[in-house]
Amino acid sequence: xxxxxxxxxxxxxxxxxxxxxxxxxxxxxxxxxxxxxxxxxxxxxxxxxxxxxxxxxxxxxxxxxxxxxxxxxxxxxxxxxxxxxxxxxxxxxxxxxxxxxxxxxxxxxxxxxxxxxxxxxxxxxxxxxxxxxxxxxxxxxxxxxxxxxxxxxxxxxxxxxxxxxxxxxxxxxxxxxxxxxxxxxxxxxxxxxxxxxxxxxxxxxxxxxxxxxxxxxxxxxxxxxxxxxxxxxxxxxxxxxxxxxxxxxxxxxxxxxxxxxxxxxxxxxxxxxxxxxxxxxxxxxxxxxxxxxxxxxxxxxxxxxxxxxxxxxxxxxxxxxxxxxxxxxxxxxxxxxxxxxxxxxxxxxxxxxxxxxxxxxxxxxxxxxxxxxxxxxxxxxxxx
Amino acid sequence: xxxxxxxxxxxxxxxxxxxxxxxxxxxxxxxxxxxxxxxxxxxxxxxxxxxxxxxxxxxxxxxxxxxxxxxxxxxxxxxxxxxxxxxxxxxxxxxxxxxxxxxxxxxxxxxxxxxxxxxxxxxxxxxxxxxxxxxxxxxxxxxxxxxxxxxxxxxxxxxxxxxxxxx
Amino acid sequence: xxxxxxxxxxxxxxxxxxxxxxxxxxxxxxxxxxxxxxxxxxxxxxxxxxxxxxxxxxxxxxxxxxxxxxxxxxxxxxxxxxxxxx
Numbered sequence: 001x002x003x004x005x006x007x008x009x010x011x012x013x014x015x016x017x018x019x020x021x022x023x024x025x026x027x028x029x030x031x032x033x034x035x036x037x038x039x040x041x042x043x044x045x046x047x048x049x050x051x052x053x054x055x056x057x058x059x060x061x062x063x064x065x066x067x068x069x070x071x072x073x074x075x076x077x078x079x080x081x082x083x084x085x086x087x088x089x090x091x092x093x094x095x096x097x098x099x100x101x102x103x104x105x106x107x108x109x110x111x112x113x114x115x116x117x118x119x120x121x122x123x124x125x126x127x128x129x130x131x132x133x134x135x136x137x138x139x140x141x142x143x144x145x146x147x148x149x150x151x152x153x154x155x156x157x158x159x160x161x162x163x164x165x166x167x168x169x170x171x172x173x174x175x176x177x178x179x180x181x182x183x184x185x186x187x188x189x190x191x192x193x194x195x196x197x198x199x200x201x202x203x204x205x206x207x208x209x210x211x212x213x214x215x216x217x218x219x220x221x222x223x224x225x226x227x228x229x230x231x232x233x234x235x236x237x238x239x240x241x242x243x244x245x246x247x248x249x250x251x252x253x254x255x256x257x258x259x260x261x262x263x264x265x266x267x268x269x270x271x272x273x274x275x276x277x278x279x280x281x282x283x284x285x286x287x288x289x290x291x292x293x294x295x296x297x298x299x300x301x302x303x304x305x306x307x308x309x310x311x312x313x314x315x316x317x318x319x320x321x322x323x324x325x326x327x328x329x330x331x332x333x334x335x336x337x338x339x340x341x342x343x344x345x346x347x348x349x350x351x352x353x354x355x356x357x358x359x360x361x362x363x364x365x366x367x368x369x370x371x372x373x374x375x376x377x378x379x380x381x382x383x384x
Numbered sequence: 385x386x387x388x389x390x391x392x393x394x395x396x397x398x399x400x401x402x403x404x405x406x407x408x409x410x411x412x413x414x415x416x417x418x419x420x421x422x423x424x425x426x427x428x429x430x431x432x433x434x435x436x437x438x439x440x441x442x443x444x445x446x447x448x449x450x451x452x453x454x455x456x457x458x459x460x461x462x463x464x465x466x467x468x469x470x471x472x473x474x475x476x477x478x479x480x481x482x483x484x485x486x487x488x489x490x491x492x493x494x495x496x497x498x499x500x501x502x503x504x505x506x507x508x509x510x511x512x513x514x515x516x517x518x519x520x521x522x523x524x525x526x527x528x529x530x531x532x533x534x535x536x537x538x539x540x541x542x543x544x545x546x547x548x549x550x551x
Numbered sequence: 552x553x554x555x556x557x558x559x560x561x562x563x564x565x566x567x568x569x570x571x572x573x574x575x576x577x578x579x580x581x582x583x584x585x586x587x588x589x590x591x592x593x594x595x596x597x598x599x600x601x602x603x604x605x606x607x608x609x610x611x612x613x614x615x616x617x618x619x620x621x622x623x624x625x626x627x628x629x630x631x632x633x634x635x636x637x
Contacts, residue, residue, distance in 0.1 A: 002574075095557065095558065096557040096558070097556045097557035098557070105559070154607050158556055194555060196555075196556070196557070196559055203561060203562045204559055204560070204561060204562070205559065205560050205561070205562050205564075206558065206559050207557060207558050207559075208558045208559070208560045208564065210558055216556070217554055218554060221554055221556070241627075359596050
């Protein structure tokens with residue numbers, strides 16, 4: 001049944017139904033509504049969870065790491081500078097193979113200070129060993145949390161995950177969402193079975209130091225787990241589709257790509273606007289499609305190459321910039337399409353919350369088809 | 385934002401897809417803010433702000449003059465303006481219809497506070513026909529409880545009837 | 552050694568890393584001068600100075616690196632360093 005609610009509330013409701021045992025988070029715009037809702041639910045005894053109030057994001061994720069190592073299903077949420085403060089703990093959580101699920105309400109990073117949306121925060125943690133999933137709308141944002149727990153806790157994976165959804169654009173938007181019941185969630189997501197856990201009666205240390213003889217092998221193992229996460233995601237997404245009718249088994253999802261000459265590639269809420277823009281361009285006879293990347297980590301390079309076979313021009317929309325070398329998604333799409341013959345152009349777009357309209361998407365397609373790319377789109381040259 | 389959320393919720397209750405969101409980041413009561421609503425028979429994918437609205441609600445008449453509140457309004461569009469002065473200097477675009485209502489006075493009389501969201505919602509329903517009275521009342525009773533719900537329903541109903549006469 | 556997910560291990564694994572071979576000089580404790588103040592055990596960076604049944608102290612030469620801090624701290628000058636014979 002569709003219900004009308006705010007994106008943050010939909011995520012909080014679904015997190016509640018995933019039955020986390022420990023929640024630790026520090027409030028930061030635009031993530032606040034999620035953790036306020038969850039704190040309220042814990043206070044009302046709607047969830048049997050420990051809510052740990054902390055003095056910083058570093059402590060929030062540290063508390064989650066400890067609780068996860070002790071065998072609990074844990075949850076956190078953050079964004080932007082808060083995620084930046086978690087940097088060290090993020091690497092430790094992945095290296096210690098703890099299946100923590102954390103929502104990222106995507107926001108730009110300072111300076112200059114900006115509370116508005118882009119995807120610089122999670123993209124900047126791309127090498128940390130966390131899985132990264134991006135949602136196009138609030139339904140997908142809610143659903144991906146259930147899938148994330150299933151994938152992370154798979155003993156073939158044992159890695160933490162970011163579920164990323166665009167700050168304000170999704171977190172603060174009210175729209176219809178279908179929420180599964182507690183019984184349905186329980187049927188999909190079994191209780192957490194730790195692979196190993198801290199236990200006073202049988203002591204264990206995690207993340208011990210590894211000398212040069214061992215360190216590389218541990219990193220290799222994390223990378224292998226990332227690779228296995230692809231199959232785990234496909235399986236969990238297919239099972240989700242079988243139970244709830246919304247199939248998430250695709251790491252990348254094409255929209256009107258079948259006969260497309262030009263393909264946009266994007267992640268997150270911009271995909272919705274792009275789809276409407278593509279429908280309009282199609283009405284004018286333009287053969288344009290979209291490839292939406294759902295899992296940025298692990299990066300579905302082969303799936304992207306397969307999906308874009310036969311496309312002559314590719315325009316990547318990057319809501320981030322790897323300063324000094326263009327957008328992070330563009331760099332990786334170019335690598336995935338190396339040797340394919342397609343012309344791949346990258347567009348830095350919508351940084352710091354700048355609005356994207358259908359006409360902007362059409363303008364990017366025009367630029368790409370004229371061979372102009374690898375640029376910031378929509379710069380206000382009068383202030384430069 | 386509350387008005388946008390309630391209007392979208394009432395439309396959704398009436399059987400269409402709806403989307404409501406604020407102009408992000410500056411939501412403080414009393415500060416100039418914008419919020420946006422879309423309705424559609426199909427699922428709404430578009431995420432951009434609204435630049436060419438079919439309908440505009442002006443909650444705060446003191447903004448008129450400082451801000452071009454009717455910017456981008458389409459021909460045949462409808463504006464609902466909260467003002468005591470039906471003859472205000474509006475610069476309304478040609479081809480647009482304007483309904484004025486003294487929502488502040490209605491809100492003060494019915495609710496005791498100058499919060500005009502629910503009153504203007506009633507005016508919007510009557511002026512545009514996008515929301516029927518029943519889902520509107522259901523939306524208000526979902527949002528408010530007890531006597532607050534009754535008061536808000538009454539405020540919305542007064543505005544609905546007042547504008548309804550004009551239509 | 553097979554790698555264990557998360558670089559996990561039972562505690563106390565550092566005991567396998569015996570550091571006694573690092574020494575050039577070893578500490579020699581003279582129990583007859585000892586007042587049992589315990590400063591030598593307190594300052595030992597390896598934590599390898601132990602109390603005996605008599606209440607005096609002795610180093611665990613499997614781990615003692617020969618730093619000599621116990622010699623510096625002993626108020627009775629009851630510890631001296633001697634060249635290790637290998």
